[in-house]
Amino acid sequence: QVQLVESGGKAVQPGNSLGLSCVASGFAFSSRAMAWFRQAPGKERELVAVISSSGGITNVVDSVRGRFTISRDNAKNTVFLQMNNLMPEDTAVYSCAVAKTYYTMNPGGYESWGQGTQVTVSS
Numbered sequence: 001q002v003q004l005v006e007s008g009g010k011a012v013q014p015g016n017s018l019g020l021s022c023v024a025s026g027f028a029f030s031s032r033a034m035a036w037f038r039q040a041p042g043k044e045r046e047l048v049a050v051i052s053s054s055g056g057i058t059n060v061v062d063s064v065r066g067r068f069t070i071s072r073d074n075a076k077n078t079v080f081l082q083m084n085n086l087m088p089e090d091t092a093v094y095s096c097a098v099a100k101t102y103y104t105m106n107p108g109g110y111e112s113w114g115q116g117t118q119v120t121v122s123s
Contacts, residue, residue, distance in 0.1 A: 002026040002112040004096050009117030012086055016121075020081040022096030022114060030054075030074040033099035035110055036081045038092035038119075045107075048094070049081060052103040059105055064090070086121045093118050 008020040020036070031053050039045040049060040049070035060068050069082045079096055093116040099109050 002098060004098065004112060004114030006094065006096055006114045006117040009094060009119045011120040011122065013123050014087055014121055016086055017082070017084045018086060018119060020083070020094055020096075020117060020119075022079045022081075024077045024079070024096070024098065027098060029077040031102065033101060033103045033109075034070075034072060034079040035097045035099065036070060036079075036094055037097055037107075037110075037113065038090075038094045039116075040089075040092040043092075045095075046092075047105070047107045047110075050099075050103070050105055051079065054102075057103055083119070086119075088121050088123075091119060091121050 003025045006022045035050045036048045037045050038048050051058045051070045055072045058070050067085045072079045095113045095116040097110040097113045
């Protein structure tokens with residue numbers, strides 16, 4: 001079965017950087033798009049960044065554009081999220097997810113999520 005295990009979340013101060021990792025198993029990783037979602041307390045889960053199966057196409061939402069970068073290593077079944085210039089509003093549980101196809105920005109196109117890793121941005 002699909003397994004997604006995130007790591008790297010922690011508490012940091014505003015302006016700092018943080019890198020998240022997600023190791024996947026149980027499916028053909030190199031043929032599926034991957035994404036990072038986040039969910040802040042009291043808010044709905046939000047799609048943050050998407051990467052195509054090959055890694056050739058990436059996209060992020062406007063609120064993190066220029067600060068967050070998604071990447072993947074298909075040889076290691078791992079997807080990454082590099083977060084720079086973190087802000088308090090970035091505080092959330094970050095989860096990776098696997099798509100049903102090779103690329104989609106539609107949140108409904110994702111079918112499995114990991115447990116998530118907590119990122120807290122506070123001074």
